[in-house]
Amino acid sequence: MTHFLLGEPAEAVLDSLAEALDEMDIGIILLGRDMRVRFLNRHVSRMFDLPPALLTARPTFRDLLDQAGARSWFAVPAADLPMYLDQRETAVRAGSVPPTHIDFRDGRRVLFACSACPDGGRILSYADVSGELRPEALDAMEQINADLRFNNETMEDHAAHLASLAEATDENARKLSDAKQALEHEIVEHRQLEARWRRIATTDGLTGALNRVGFLTRGQAELERGPERGGGLALLMLDVDHFKSINDQYGHAGGDVALRHLVTMVRNQTRRGDLLGRLGGEEFAILLPAIAAEAAERLAERLLARIAATPVIWRDGLINLTVSIGLALATRADRSIEQVIARADDALYRAKEGGRNRVASTNRRRRFAAR
Helix, strand or coil: CCCCCCCCCCCHHHHHHHHHHHCCEEEEECCCCEEEEEEECCHHHHHHCHHHHHHHCCCCCHHHHHHHHHHCEEEHHHHHHHHHHHHHHHHHHHCCEEEEEEEEEECCEEEEEEEECCCEEEEEEEEEECCCCHHHHHHHHHHHHHHHHHHHCCCHHHHHHHHHHHCCCHHHHHHHHHHHHHHHHHHHHHHHHHHHHHHHHHEEECCCEHHHHHHHHHHHHHHHHHHHHHEEEEEEEEEEEEEHHHHHHHHHHHHHHHHHHHHHHHHCCCCCCCCCEEECEEEEEEEEEEEEEEEHHHHHHHHHHHHHCCCCEECCEECCCCCCEEEEECCCCCCCCHHHHHHHHHHHHHHHHHCCEEEEEEECCCEECCC
């Protein structure tokens, strides 16, 4: 793939790319030809709990493997661990490695891939696929691995080549036309990559629901197009009851499984055009366009009952789960989605005060206990 700088210095492009990679929930490591770490993003450091002292010493890939092995990250018997680490190092040194699953002892599953660079280095990517793997994540990993090769190409030569084409003969004019087509193709690819990054930036990495930024952005758009859409707009604020106790009893891994289970239950009960977002911790919001108040109330009660009746399967046992729900309807006076969220949040607070595992509505000032 040919890359063009579009008028920006190479260092600025690389700095921007490094900042973008640090914000992603996919781990990225760039190794030199000596297998020493040249770059890794924050997600890798968090995923393997790497100490700062190790990172400042320019560790080798084997140093990272030994660190993970010493902390028993891999779901491998202790007797087999040395051979397992040797195999992982040998595979990376040999060249590209196709997407491969790595199981962690805490129940996580990571999709690992390695791409060999022209200068002998390696690009490693790690994506947490403990839940359902989304095609967007795979596409993003592949595109990121391709674009990281910016660091291994002589980008200044591309700019000089384009400048010389403008002063060339008819043959050079033909080459300029070809270069223009290549640049247009590159721009299309760049926009596609931006779109993939935008999806990742607005999606909660754990549950696959919209994150707070994504929900507020799309929720505001739905509120503003209300008159042309017709029908009412309802919002449910949903909070897991006693979630801290679930984390304390089953660990954070059990709590994560419970949240993914909750998202699956909500999606099974809502419509394709409804929006589901994780606003923080164990708190979720559901936006229901084109719905009457009575239908929104029935949906809230149905969610309450289904979640309470469907425990989470966790290892050799079950995790019982209940939620509290606050319901609010948008009005003509609402100018921002945050106003509707605030009323739904107030109803949620009253549902919690009323004993949890119930629905409260700000519009009719009535409460609906779970049946």
